[in-house]
Amino acid sequence: xxxxxxxxxxxxxxxxxxxxxxxxxxxxxxxxxxxxxxxxxxxxxxxxxxxxxxxxxxxxxxxxxxxxxxxxxxxxxxxxxxxxxxxxxxxxxxxxxxxxxxxxxxxxxxxxxxxxxxxxxxxxxxxxxxxxxxxxxxxxxxxxxxxxxxxxxxxxxxxxxxxxxxxxxxxxxxxxxxxxxxxxxxxxxxxxxxxxxxxxxxxxxxxxxxxxxxxxxxxxxxxxxxxxxxxxxxxxxxxxxxxxxxxxxxxxxxxxxxxxxxxxxxxxxxxxxxxxxxxxxxxxxxxxxxxxxxxxxxxxxxxxxxxxxxxxxxxxxxxxxxxxxxxxxxxxxxxxxxxxxxxxxxxxxxxxxxxxxxxxxxxxxxxxxxxxxxxxxxxxxxxxxxxxxxxxxxxxxxxxxxxxxxxxxxxxxxxxxxxxxxxxxxxxxxxxxxxxxxxxxxxxxxxxxxxxxxxxxxxxxxxxxxxx
Numbered sequence: 001x002x003x004x005x006x007x008x009x010x011x012x013x014x015x016x017x018x019x020x021x022x023x024x025x026x027x028x029x030x031x032x033x034x035x036x037x038x039x040x041x042x043x044x045x046x047x048x049x050x051x052x053x054x055x056x057x058x059x060x061x062x063x064x065x066x067x068x069x070x071x072x073x074x075x076x077x078x079x080x081x082x083x084x085x086x087x088x089x090x091x092x093x094x095x096x097x098x099x100x101x102x103x104x105x106x107x108x109x110x111x112x113x114x115x116x117x118x119x120x121x122x123x124x125x126x127x128x129x130x131x132x133x134x135x136x137x138x139x140x141x142x143x144x145x146x147x148x149x150x151x152x153x154x155x156x157x158x159x160x161x162x163x164x165x166x167x168x169x170x171x172x173x174x175x176x177x178x179x180x181x182x183x184x185x186x187x188x189x190x191x192x193x194x195x196x197x198x199x200x201x202x203x204x205x206x207x208x209x210x211x212x213x214x215x216x217x218x219x220x221x222x223x224x225x226x227x228x229x230x231x232x233x234x235x236x237x238x239x240x241x242x243x244x245x246x247x248x249x250x251x252x253x254x255x256x257x258x259x260x261x262x263x264x265x266x267x268x269x270x271x272x273x274x275x276x277x278x279x280x281x282x283x284x285x286x287x288x289x290x291x292x293x294x295x296x297x298x299x300x301x302x303x304x305x306x307x308x309x310x311x312x313x314x315x316x317x318x319x320x321x322x323x324x325x326x327x328x329x330x331x332x333x334x335x336x337x338x339x340x341x342x343x344x345x346x347x348x349x350x351x352x353x354x355x356x357x358x359x360x361x362x363x364x365x366x367x368x369x370x371x372x373x374x375x376x377x378x379x380x381x382x383x384x385x386x387x388x389x390x391x392x393x394x395x396x397x398x399x400x401x402x403x404x405x406x407x408x409x410x411x412x413x414x415x416x417x418x419x420x421x422x423x424x425x426x427x428x429x430x431x432x433x434x435x436x437x438x439x440x441x442x443x444x445x446x447x448x449x450x451x452x453x454x455x456x457x458x459x460x461x462x463x464x465x466x467x468x
Contacts, residue, residue: 024455035226042140049133056126059119069105103301117284125277132270139263151221153430158217160426162210169203261444268358275348366442372435383425390418
């Protein structure tokens with residue numbers, strides 16, 4: 001028990017799974033959702049789009065500003081002048097004066113918009129901005145699910161490829177050893193040994209490439225999940241995995257759903273609507289604006305002045321209130337408004353063309369995924385039979401080689417065919433799952449429950465089954 005607790009602690013610290021533990025597709029996605037940078041970026045953008053609504057609503061409320069000022073002034077002045085004396089001469093006289101003054105001023109300004117059509121248009125467009133942000137986030141969410149599934153099954157596919165290539169290299173190595181012994185006793189020609197050696201070299205190279213492919217696939221999954229996900233920790237489909245048809249099994253029904261719910265298409269529609277609002281916003285620049293402006297200002301000050309030895313203190317205060325209606329009418333701005341309206345029109349045209357392109361792409365993706373699910377079911381069944389046939393063919397060819405009716409080249413070809421059939425069969429089941437998820441993603445209805453359903457389809461492989 002203590003050993004298990006220690007292993008669990010190490011697993012939590014290092015991210016390495018416990019022996020015998022496994023993560024299904026849903027569990028892997030839950031980890032990805034917490035750490036996928038692209039998904040977190042989309043979430044931050046959604047939060048930013050929500051602030052646009054708050055900013056647009058702010059024009060409905062008054063704007064209040066306050067200001068205050070305090071100053072102090074100390075001045076010293078020296079006056080030099082000449083005054084006549086009783087003797088008729090002019091004598092210089094120097095006198096000085098000092099002034100100390102302080103003043104305080106304050107004011108409040110209140111502005112309330114009465115009419116500003118641009119603000120009204122911006123407020124309406126903020127709803128579309130928020131809707132676009134939510135659609136973009138939903139698109140990122142579904143794209144993250146699909147991307148995680150693709151990386152997940154890419155790892156399993158790479159492991160299947162490595163398993164087949166390793167088994168193939170081992171079998172060919174035994175074949176090469178047998179060929180060398182048969183050549184030594186004169187049962188076969190040297191060409192058979194050379195054929196076996198060439199096949200062995202190719203098998204070694206293929207196994208090295210498969211190892212590299214597996215490492216790359218694991219790294220791609222780690223990039224999404226944020227922690228190492230070795231292939232041994234992943235649940236793989238069992239032989240009894242169901243292959244259900246799309247429900248409903250009607251292509252047009254899926255296309256109709258996609259046209260209504262695909263988040264990328266919804267985002268493109270909102271972008272076109274926002275561009276249309278931008279045209280109306282630019283046109284509103286020709287309209288006047290009306291607002292109420294209220295001011296409350298006050299000031300007070302103290303001043304002390306000393307001149308010819310005599311001092312005087314002054315104190316004053318001032319306060320004014322005003323309220324006015326302020327009408328602003330645009331007259332001429334060098335044709336800038338005209339240019340901005342034309343610019344907005346062109347951008348609106350661009351957004352509508354983009355909407356058309358997105359809609360066509362969604363229809364194509366939905367149709368392709370629907371056909372992919374249907375065809376992949378037939379392909380899985382055909383490749384399952386191809387594996388069985390290739391195994392039978394290999395056994396028959398090996399038996400013929402033993403009695404001299406088949407050559408070693410025939411044996412090597414039969415073995416290559418079996419390896420290819422096993423790889424294709426394994427990948428076809430992964431492709432079926434990806435097509436199922438792609439269909440729901442194109443239709444805009446992919447959820448975590450779909451990943452949970454796929455996880456229920458898959459059964460944990462037995463160790464010896466995974467090592468075949």
